[in-house]
Amino acid sequence: MDHSPAPFTDLLFAPDALPGGPKVVPVLVPLPAERPYSYRVPEGMSVEPGSIVQVPLGPRQVAGVVWDQPTDPVDARKLRAITHVFDCPPLDATMRRFIDWVADYTISPPGLVARMVLRAPVAFDPEPHVDGLRATGVLPPRMTPTRQRVLDTLAQSPEWTRSGLANASGVAVSVVDGLVKVGALEPVSLPPHPAVPAPDTAHGRAELTPDQREASDRLIAPVEAGGFSVSLLEGVTGSGKTEVYFEAVARALDKGRQVLILLPEIALTQSFIDRFHQRFGAEPAQWHSDVPPRMREKVWRQVAEGRVRVVAGARSALFLPFPDLGLVIVDEEHDPAYKQEDRTFYHARDMAVVRGREGGCPVILASATPSLESRVNARTGRYAHVPLGRRFADAALPDLSLVDLRRHPPARGRFLSPVLLTAIEETVKRGEQALLFLNRRGYAPLTLCRACGHRFQCSQCSAWLVDHRLRGTLQCHHCGHAQHRPESCPSCGTLDHLVACGPGVERIAEEMLETFPDARTILLSSDLPGGARRLRRELDAVADGEADIVIGTQLVAKGHHFPLMTLVGAVDADLGLANGDPRAAERTFQLLHQVTGRAGRSGLPSRGMIQTWSPEHPVMQALVAADPDRFYDREAHERQRAGLPPFGRLAALIVSADTRREAEEHGRELARAAPQDMGLEVLGPAEAPLGLVRGRHRFRLLAQGGRRAPLQAFLRAMIAAAPKPRGSVHVQIDIDPQSFL
Ligand SMILES: Nc1ncnc2c1ncn2[C@@H]1O[C@H](COP(=O)(O)OP(=O)(O)OP(=O)(O)O)[C@@H](O)[C@H]1O
Ligand SMILES: [Zn+2]
Incomplete structure (x- = not known):
């Protein structure tokens, strides 16, 4: 007799159906649904947890995932039936637990998290096979040199597409067609092309x-050993971190596993x-918003089938259905672009760690x-700390200095100190490149009327x-x-009295063109026409030495390698420090x-x-002292004192509404509803800096x-106890907020 326990699925599925009646399963649909809905499985259909199915929802048909928590006992005959099971690998238990975890942690409806997984609907159906040709063994009655070339190509590799065969043989397609006609070639159905070669x-x-x-x-070592672990690879700029982690990628691939590499701004x-x-x-297969939809679908499908082995992607790649992930890499892990602040607010670095654990x-x-979070985790031993202290090829780190704008102010209406201008001139003279960094798009952040003081x-x-001169807007x-x-x-109504206040990158570019008219100046900013493609081209051009002076926003700070760049000037280092954000210094x-x-x-x-303007600021001092340890220790100390992450738990609730009164009123009701006995407190409501x-x-x-406070339970209790948002009121929860605007 078989004493093995009933399969997991039976335990979950069987009790819900009434005895003898049809089967009922929970299906998670890609909507803000708090829990899966129950559907009937029609006679003859078979599904399992993770199956991707089509179900009726109101007047529509939507794709959903068969879930695996018990449904309410209901009469199956009253339920609507699943319409269709897609011929697609089911989402495995890891992926389902990951979705549950993200939903629970971020306090988002699980349906919305599932939606991030189900983003490529066309991919749920198998890719069509491709029409191909192969040799029949029948020799053409009349052999020609071109026909012979085609047969030679076939001898090397037996199956081809029509045009591929013609191309590889260096003949016109009519030659290939001729061989089909005389029976030397026959049609064959080929598997879909791989998204990328292995x-x-x-x-x-x-x-x-x-x-x-x-x-x-x-x-x-951890790749070899398998199992969950986190390593922090902390290497100075230019130390070759990429080359180093590529070896771990290689090891995971050799073990037959899949690899995910997350990059900010991968486009x-x-x-x-x-x-x-x-x-x-x-x-690698790429996954980001700039990848054309057909390619995205192909990548999704082939990831699910395990055919795509490596994906390099933006944060949303975390939600690809890898069946056999053996390594996750988060490059530039400190980058704010990893935080998604839209619908489901999540931090891709943190969720990548969860994905690894699950x-x-x-x-x-x-x-x-x-x-700071990762630094602290490395110090306390939760993460392995892997340092790389030296640049590759013995390149020295740049010599950093502060330009005190109080002592060396720019000329009137200008923004670069004479000290920096001299350095630029010397650099360009040597045939090297200078980079000027200012994290502000456009020409000027404020325009006002000198006659009446009106501000736009x-x-x-x-x-x-913001004044954008290049666009005239x-x-x-x-x-x-x-x-x-x-x-x-x-x-x-006064004419010609509008003045631009403060600098943006366009204005710095103007200053450069006027000061160094003979230098090749290039402006890199994400809002210029041409989009990501043009930027990629221009970044390549800079790397190839085709510019003397480069002016850019933070996009130039990220991971680029410009061999001729020997001077970097930060135009306004104080810019990010002013906004009272707890992470401003970091x-x-x-x-x-x-x-x-x-x-x-x-x-x-x-x-x-x-x-x-404030060279004595601890951030400026830490930068020139090239002493990151001191900076991190000081920051950690400050955060610990204030009970801020990672030493405490923090969440933001943003209440918005069409009127100020409604937003404020609902904020007050939420604060009043906060449980008093859970060890957490609520600050506010306060009008947001961006009110x-x-x-x-x-x-x-x-x-x-x-640190151990039950943050999510507290927020859930608070929301449950407060009145439901009425009218235009909306509440957005942001766990571990990165932005405080
Ligand atoms: N072992 C190596 N052999 C050949 N080239 C290398 C090696 N290690 C690093 N390089 C080269 O050195 C340069 C710097 O490496 P890389 O861009 O990976 O640095 P990084 O540590 O990622 O720096 P950053 O944090 O500033 O982006 C690259 O051009 C890289 O190809
Ligand atoms: Zn606006």
Whole structure:
């Protein structure tokens, strides 16, 4: 007799159906549904947890996932039936637990998290086979040299597409068609093309330096061992972190596992793709919003089938249905772009760690300037700390100095100190490149009328309109509103009295063109026409030495390798420090360290010059002292004192509504509903620094508690006890907020 326990699925599925009646299963649909809905499984259909199915929902048909928690006991005959089971690998238990975990942690409806997984609906059906040709063995009655070439090609590889065969043989397709007609070739159905060729781990193995070898061995060990672990690869800028973690990627691939590499701004990092290609002889599959829909569908499907072995992607790649993930890498793990602040607010670095834990696989976090969270985890031993202290090829780190703007102010109406201008001139004279970094798009952040003091403000947001000269518009950076820059003041009517206040990158470019008319100046900013494609091209051009002076926003700070760059100037280092955000110091430190780290990467002596009005600020001091430990220790101390993450727990609630009164009122009701006995407290509601966005008024509350405080339970209790949001009121929860606007 068989004493093995009933299969898991039986336990979950059987009790829900009434005895003898049809089967009922829970299906998670991609909507803000708090729990799966029950559906009937029609006679003759078979599903299992994770099956991707089509179900009726109201008047529509939607794709959903068969879930695995018990449904309410209901009469199956009253339920609607599943319409269709897709011929698609089911989402495995790891992926389902991951969805549950993310939903629970972020307090989002699980349906919305599932929606991030089900983003490629066409991929649920198998890819069509491709029409191909193969030899029949019948020889053509009349042999010609071109026909012979085709048969030779077939001798090397037996199956081809019609045009592929013609191409490879160097003949016209009519020759191939002729061979079909005489019976020498016959049609055959070929499997769909792979999204990318398979990586070859033996292809372009790099010669690692002893330091790099030691670091890569430490990253390979957990891959070898299998199981969950996190390693923090902390290597100075230009130390070759990529080469080092590629060896761990190679090991995971050799073990037959899949690999996910997360990158911020992957749409801009062609150089990463090229380096991967050099190492593995093929590109990784890419996953980001710039990938055309058909390719995305192909990648989704082939990831699910295990055919795609490596994905390099943006944060949403975390939700691809890998059946056999053996390694996750989060490159530039400190990057704010990993935080999604839209619908489901999540931090991809943190969720990558969870994905690794759920799937029992190692995770590597890489950065020259890790987040304080990861640093603390490395110090306490939760993460393995793998340092790389030296640049590759013995390149020296740039010599960093502060330019005290009080002592060396720019000329009137200008923004660069004479000290920095001299350095630029010297650099360009030597045939090297200078990079000027300012994290502000456009020409000027504020325009005002000198006659009446009128300031141009967005009517829908609490924000000034930013002057974009290249487009001839004033724009709101929060809602996208754009208007023509008028000649006269809309308030007093005075002509030609509008002045631009403060600098944006366009204005710095103007200053450069006027000061160094003979230099080749290039402006890189994400809002210029041409989009990501143009930026990729221009970044390549900079790397090839086709510019002398480069001006850019934070996109130039990220991971680029410009061999001729020997001077980096930060135009306004104080910019990020002013906004009262608890992460302002950390962010500023990271950004300035990263951007100055673009200098001197190929061994030339280099400089980083940081313009500041407050050279005594601890961030500025830590930067020039090149003493990250001191900075991190100080930051950790401050956060610990304030009970902020990672030493305490924090969540934000953003209440928005069409009127200020409604938003504030609902915020107050939430605060009143906060449980008193759970060890957490609520601050606010306070009007958000951005009090108005797209015409919606915003108030913020913060929930704060100790490291072990039950934050999610507290928030759930608070929301349950407060009145339901009425009318236009909406509440957005943000666990571990990164933005405090
Ligand atoms: N062992 C190696 N053999 C050949 N080239 C290497 C090796 N290690 C690093 N490099 C080269 O050195 C340069 C810097 O490496 P990489 O961009 O990986 O640095 P990084 O640590 O990621 O720096 P950052 O944090 O500033 O982005 C690259 O051009 C890389 O190809
Ligand atoms: Zn606006």
